[in-house]
Amino acid sequence: QVQLQESGPGLVMPSETLSLTCTVSGGSVSSGSYYWSWIRQPPGKGLEWIGSIHYRGRTIYNPSLQSRVTILIDTSKSQFSLQLSSVTTTDTAVYYCARDVSQVGLDFWGQGTLVTVSS
Amino acid sequence: SSELTQDPAVSVALGQTVRIRCQGDSLRTYYGSWYQQKPGQAPLLVVFGENNRPSGIPDRFSGSNSGDTSFLTITGSQAEDEADYYCHSRDSRGDRLFGEGTRLTVL
Numbered sequence: 272q273v274q275l276q277e278s279g280p281g282l283v284m285p286s287e288t289l290s291l292t293c294t295v296s297g298g299s300v301s302s303g304s305y306y307w308s309w310i311r312q313p314p315g316k317g318l319e320w321i322g323s324i325h326y327r328g329r330t331i332y333n334p335s336l337q338s339r340v341t342i343l344i345d346t347s348k349s350q351f352s353l354q355l356s357s358v359t360t361t362d363t364a365v366y367y368c369a370r371d372v373s374q375v376g377l378d379f380w381g382q383g384t385l386v387t388v389s390s
Numbered sequence: 391s392s393e394l395t396q397d398p399a400v401s402v403a404l405g406q407t408v409r410i411r412c413q414g415d416s417l418r419t420y421y422g423s424w425y426q427q428k429p430g431q432a433p434l435l436v437v438f439g440e441n442n443r444p445s446g447i448p449d450r451f452s453g454s455n456s457g458d459t460s461f462l463t464i465t466g467s468q469a470e471d472e473a474d475y476y477c478h479s480r481d482s483r484g485d486r487l488f489g490e491g492t493r494l495t496v497l
Contacts, residue, residue, distance in 0.1 A: 308486070310488075317474075317476065317488060317489075317490050317491040318425075318427075318433065318476055318478075318488040318491070319488065320485070320486040320487065320488060323486065331483075331484050331485060331486075333485065333486075334485065367432055367433075371486070374421070374438075374439060375423065375435075375438045375439065375442075376422075376423030376425075376435055376438045376478055377423070377425070377433070377435060377478065378435050378438075378444060380432040380433060380434075381432065382432055383432050
């Protein structure tokens, strides 16, 4: 059973960079069938796709966040990461990582981690 | 347009059938998937593709598609089906899309 676990600071100062890591266990990140994704959900609101990465490094980003987002993958550690720069209070959200399977969707999710942007 | 539109809220009587819809141009080309989210929990994939369920999802959940619209049907709704439901797909560029979500109330 594939498991994903987000980790990182729960509080980030405005204008700084939010950094999160997703650790994948029970399966390999190095499969051509998968993208590895970040999704967020502001309190009381809906889901927003942030971006995805293939193990070979190809990335796709939400156009509305593209200028601030970097997603990287470390296959040796079975991890992928999110960096979101110049954060504001509107970036406060629960951040999820998930596995994206072609023709299926997001079949495994992490439990999510709340990141609050506040001074 | 690269958007998915859902009704904000739907209600259903216990044991009855409810259909939740998701509309968007991308659904003419790409299948959507559906996620159930209960308070404080991560979303859970319930239906994907033409009409497929992951292992462990009850068969009262089903999917269908017509033109630019994808439907999630719950046949014989249970109290535990009360949740938010999101549709998800992609566009021609490869960008992933979420609908705004539908809050299902089981009466």
